[in-house]
Amino acid sequence: MRYRNTLLGIALGLIIFGPAVGAPVTFNTALPVGGDEFVARGLVVVSQSGDGPGADDRDLASTSVIAVLGYGLNHRLALFGVLPYVDKELDITMNGSRVNRSSSGLGDASAFLRYTLVQRDQPGHTFRVAPFAGLKAPTADDNRSDSIGRLPPGLQSGSGAWDVFGGVTATYQTLDFQADAQASYRVRNEANGFDPGDEFRLDGSLQYRLWPQSLGDGVPDFLYAVLEANLVRRDNNRVNGADDPNSGGTTIYLSPGVQYVTRRWIVEGVVQLPVVQNLHGTALENDYVVRAGFRFNF
Amino acid sequence: MRKIVPLVLSLVFMSTVAFATEHQVVEIEVTGLACPFCAYSVEKSIKKLPGVNCVQVDLANGEVRIEMRADHTVDLEQVKHAILNAGFTPGEATMSTVDE
Numbered sequence: 001m002r003y004r005n006t007l008l009g010i011a012l013g014l015i016i017f018g019p020a021v022g023a024p025v026t027f028n029t030a031l032p033v034g035g036d037e038f039v040a041r042g043l044v045v046v047s048q049s050g051d052g053p054g055a056d057d058r059d060l061a062s063t064s065v066i067a068v069l070g071y072g073l074n075h076r077l078a079l080f081g082v083l084p085y086v087d088k089e090l091d092i093t094m095n096g097s098r099v100n101r102s103s104s105g106l107g108d109a110s111a112f113l114r115y116t117l118v119q120r121d122q123p124g125h126t127f128r129v130a131p132f133a134g135l136k137a138p139t140a141d142d143n144r145s146d147s148i149g150r151l152p153p154g155l156q157s158g159s160g161a162w163d164v165f166g167g168v169t170a171t172y173q174t175l176d177f178q179a180d181a182q183a184s185y186r187v188r189n190e191a192n193g194f195d196p197g198d199e200f201r202l203d204g205s206l207q208y209r210l211w212p213q214s215l216g217d218g219v220p221d222f223l224y225a226v227l228e229a230n231l232v233r234r235d236n237n238r239v240n241g242a243d244d245p246n247s248g249g250t251t252i253y254l255s256p257g258v259q260y261v262t263r264r265w266i267v268e269g270v271v272q273l274p275v276v277q278n279l280h281g282t283a284l285e286n287d288y289v290v291r292a293g294f295r296f297n298f
Numbered sequence: 299m300r301k302i303v304p305l306v307l308s309l310v311f312m313s314t315v316a317f318a319t320e321h322q323v324v325e326i327e328v329t330g331l332a333c334p335f336c337a338y339s340v341e342k343s344i345k346k347l348p349g350v351n352c353v354q355v356d357l358a359n360g361e362v363r364i365e366m367r368a369d370h371t372v373d374l375e376q377v378k379h380a381i382l383n384a385g386f387t388p389g390e391a392t393m394s395t396v397d398e
Binding site for chain 2: 026030031033034035036072074075078116119121122123124125126173174175178207215216218219220221222237261262263264266297
């Protein structure tokens with residue numbers, strides 16, 4: 001039981017606000033989607049978790065392929081849809097023998113609205129603030145089983161519950177660099193007797209243009225160095241109404257990476273390295289998360 | 299015959315001058331523009347306007363050059379609206395005419 005709660009937290013953490021348009025790789029941005037315009041994003045997220053004080057020697061590998069479509073309802077209001085495909089595999093020692101449990105399939109779909117509340121444009125730079133709010137619907141299977149029995153919540157493709165989330169993101173972009181920050185909260189609701197803890201996040205991102213070193217005429221491609229930081233705080237899970245002491249806690253990631261930006265395409269990748277993991281009890285610690293993907297303006 | 303040949307040549311020359319195609323060109327400042335991905339959004343939005351032949355963005359100077367087709371005149375308000383609709387702010391514009 002104890003590993004279920006942590007697994008769910010990690011799995012849901014993979015499909016948070018990261019898959020949206022804009023420059024930060026691991027979270028949202030306040031840069032615009034034009035009115036009646038589409039922006040698409042594809043993202044692969046590979047996560048490995050295996051460190052932890054538990055005696056069951058848990059090892060969780062997860063790969064998510066996430067598709068995002070953004071549409072500008074007008075120049076200030078944009079609608080985003082997110083659909084992940086998730087593959088999860090857990091190795092664990094149970095009763096002295098090593099057991100492998102896994103699942104794969106479409107995950108829960110999400111949608112959110114983002115509104116540009118503040119827009120301060122100057123030649124060659126802009127500052128924007130955009131609150132956002134959305135829903136995650138229980139569209140995926142949350143009742144899968146294997147030969148051992150029903151899979152734990154963290155290995156299910158879906159959570160079985162409606163979640164709500166919201167926050168505010170700010171972006172300062174110049175021709176030379178870009179800085180983004182975001183604060184967000186996700187209310188995660190109960191399904192099947194399991195109530196995953198709510199999640200609070202603080203994110204920051206800095207992108208610095210490495211190439212070209214000086215700008216000429218026209219619109220050259222940009223190569224950015226990226227450094228992001230993410231603080232993720234999760235409440236304890238509740239199982240059948242009781243707190244699980246081996247779940248929740250705080251993780252801080254540092255995420256170096258690169259981003260190549262053309263007029264129509266962005267190709268990007270970061271490695272999220274957990275530098276602080278202050279988790280409760282025997283909650284499973286993360287080893288690393290790799291995010292790589294593209295964005296397409298069409 | 300001697301009179302007809304110069305007359306025809308004169309008419310051909312005059313018609314060439316008279317029908318030299320003129321294109322309206324608008325150069326407009328766009329503020330808030332700071333990356334290639336955003337530049338394409340502006341370009342795409344302006345290209346939807348009727349009669350636009352070519353859009354060139356100068357990212358470093360924050361300027362957009364719009365060349366109209368010969369048979370179209372530019373509507374500056376529409377251009378500014380297209381820039382706003384892309385999520386950016388239009389600034390001062392200058393209009394000129396070029397011959398092709």
